[in-house]
Amino acid sequence: MQANGTFEVTRESQPLAATSAPANLGRHTLDKRFDGDLQAHSVGEMLSAGGEVAGSAGYVAMERVTGRLDGREGSFVLQHSGTMDRGAATLTVHVVPDTGTGELAGLAGSMTIRIASGRHEYTFDYTLG
Known part of the structure; x- marks a missing residue:
């Protein structure tokens, strides 16, 4: 089966553990609203890292989605x-x-x-x- 739609996300920066700061890492909370075939709200956590070259980065995240x-x-x-x-x-x-x-x-x-x-x-x- 397939569901399609749109979502809006609010990302808010959070403090890092003291040992993470020199590693160019970021930590963020996520708050999303899904519309369309998935009617839901989610909250989550994201960790990111920026590379030394513009346009290079990575992230991992977990989010709990609740809805219909x-x-x-x-x-x-x-x-x-x-x-x-x-x-x-x-x-x-x-x-x-x-x-x-x-x-x-x-x-x-x-x-x-x-x-x-x-x-x-x-x-x-x-x-x-």
């Missing part, structure tokens, strides 16, 4: 891994196995995120076991 998907209510966790190599982006976003709750128990899948002209869009390919 295909008429079913529940929650699940998404795991992100993103890399920018001198402007060329690679991103994977997957449902963490066995994190689905309520009517979303057994959820599996992956999400593709597109950003165009400041608008965030998603395509979520999923199965419900």
Whole structure:
């Protein structure tokens, strides 16, 4: 099955552990609102690192999504891994196995995120076991 829509995200910088500061790392909280086939709210944590060359960076994140998907209510966790190599982006976003709750128990899948002209869009390919 597939869900499509848009989302808005608020990212807020958070303090790092004292030992992380020299490593060019960042820590952020995430707050998202999904619209479209997935009607949900999520909160999460993100760690990032910037490279020495412009356009090179990486991030990992975990976010708990709570809401309604295909008429079913529940929650699940998404795991992100993103890399920018001198402007060329690679991103994977997957449902963490066995994190689905309520009517979303057994959820599996992956999400593709597109950003165009400041608008965030998603395509979520999923199965419900």
